[in-house]
Amino acid sequence: MIVSVIVDVESKQINRVFDYLVPEHFKQTVRPGMRIIVPFGPRKVQGFVIHTKHESDVDPGRLKPFDDIVDVKPALTSELLALAEWLTDHTLCLQVTALKSMLPAAMRAAYDKRISLADDASRTNLDSALLPFFKRTGDVMWDEVKKTEPGLLKIVQKEVKNGLLTIEPVVKSRETKKRVTVIEPLLPQDQLLEKADETDARAPKQALLLRYLSKITAPAALTRLLEETGISRATVKAAVKNGWADQRQVEEYRDPYEGREFKSTEPLPLMNQQKEALDSICRSLDENEHRTYLLHGITGSGKTEVYLQAIDRALKQGKEAIVLVPEISLTPQMVHRFKERFGSDVAVLHSALSKGEKYDEWRKIRDREVTVAVGARSAIFAPFENLGMIIIDEEHETSYKQEEEPRYHARDVAVERGRTYSCPVVLGSATPSLESFARAKKGVYTLLTMGSRVNNVKLPGVRIVDMREELRNGNRSMFSTDLLDAMNDRLEKKEQMVLFLNRRGYSTFIMCRDCGYVAECPHCDISLTYHRSNQTCQCHYCGYHVTRPNRCPDCESEHIRFFGSGTQRVEEELKKVLPEARVIRMDVDTTRRKGSHEKLLTAFEKGDGDILLGTQMIAKGLDFPNITLVGVLTADTMLHIPDFRSSEKTFQLLTQVSGRAGRHKKPGEVIVQSYTPDHFSIQLVKNHDYLSFFGREMVYRRQSDYPPYFFMALINISSEDLTKVVTVSGKIGEFLRKSLAETTVVHGPAASAVPRIKDRYRYQCMVKYKTEPKLAHTLKEILKTYQTEMTRSDLAITIDTNPYMLM
């Protein structure tokens, strides 16, 4: 018996299957989708079994048996193995990269070396630098040595040559399972009580323990037992020794929601528009028909309730469901709604969980202990085998696109899986991506529209304030008179408000007023942001930071000024103009710690704050009844980034934040401050007019050959050597033009929008096409041509067949 294996070596040359013999004792257990440990050249690596067979094309003498099996159950189902192949083809990534991306991070292998003394006598002759590590008997792991003294590898290798040490490569598993000690009575209840009566006089603690044991029906956690009875570990030990009880370790799933109560909810009554949407979706479900629905429902129209009831129907048919939400930790409210409706049937996979917690949630899916997976992008690979429903909430969100390899879009994967399982895929949004809406209009997707809010709550009134006008009237502050008045009004009425600004830190750039010097990152072509809390200037691209200069590094002038405002600056300013207001600031800097995000939101919900000030992360999913005012401080920052989607992003963001106001009984108001108030993506927010926005934006996309009219592919070339980047990208551009059809447009090569990041120069070529059968082949050809140069030098070529980040 032979297995074909994709080994965990990320290199173009190794991107194919290798065959291994199956050792006799594994013949019954090994199956496709399992991870195994294989010898690969001189080392050991992890590999994925792709299929089993009885003959190999490889010379039988060269076949080696594999070492071990990692998984008890296959990590990947046969469907996911096929999906990995699809991912590889569509994103042009390595097969092993696709396979690994489907597993939780805790299941990715780590490698180490075990160093042992050749024999006991070797110790005396060992290089003195290594002695501290070999004082005790037993082996030493290289990772341990590296931690204290990374330079010692040379000496270790020398001693290997001298025959004093041996090195054995090992594959470490990062999977840690949480274990708890449990106690279980070994005697029936009546005997326990009998024994308790006997021991009462001599050993009261034993008696207490025996009575406790007589009451339990399932094994009890030791820690809890000790806590509740107040007896000591020694007492328990004695009882175990007496043969009254058994103590053992059991595996436990870490429950990130432990101790939290979710009251269960019943389906809510639906409005007509919701019913119609639900009926269409359920029809596909009942008929086992794959169909992609675009659920276009304005903010507050009750999309979530439609998802919940559609899922419920799928579960009742014995099927499973996947729900994707953008960066789920950011929308705890959404998680709660699923937990409340489906209780312990839900596994949650979000970025704020620890690796171990994610692994446990993932195992619940694999072991079929749950039937619903709610999570961010990678949850689309949930290893279900009878999928009945896939839902992508806020489908326009760009976080569904992975910006590392494999560069996939969860929406595409969802449609592919929906096709395999013949099940409906529901894309929901108040502001669909242009791609999806265009597809819905063409009939590729089925459009479902929900145009009014639940209970007919009115959409908030939106006012657009011209900040140039404010300036002309002598208001140089960051708050317009309108916004300030409105804020004062809400403070008086004890109502809450949300202030939105998509820039963290304190200021956007630092400039010397005397000589015009602007502080820039020495490793990236980008200006530094001032962070007031720790008095540093930071680069948001590479993390470089320096203490703030008091004098201009160029001309020694003291007139260093900070321009533009970030959330920290606004917070400070708010303290000045509204000293009595309680402000809760929410951005990457205040939510870095685990759970802090939710803590801040709960505080705001409880009314511990009047103003919630934040970046992007407060734009989605917030649903608090007391919010009656939303202020957008600078609507145009998004508009000026060099990206053809900038108008779309601006409109989506403004509409989303607007939706945070007046979702319940109290009417809401939105004030948008802008320096370009006449731009259509800002004007059309006023009437929440998605359709007009769609129409206007499509005209621009058609004129400029952008998606959805054209497809794109982006080739990025980078190196520390600028000359190399220029020559290589030049050749690539030439090759693209020569190889592709005449109707295809090739832009560049040109320097990227951020021409240097982390000391690497970056150039790019852009391909825009309608149909291009030769594209995949041409791009693969490019990678093949530069394959050796990429391994031998620092040259890097990355290809994105559906780019969202054009920087």
Add this chain to the structure above:
DNA sequence: AGCACGCCGACT
């Protein structure tokens, strides 16, 4: 990737 093999310059 990571490791061995192999062929040329500067040291005990």
Add this chain to the structure above:
DNA sequence: GTCGGCGTGCTC
């Protein structure tokens, strides 16, 4: 004579 530089090639 040997140590070590990194070009080349291979991994079932």
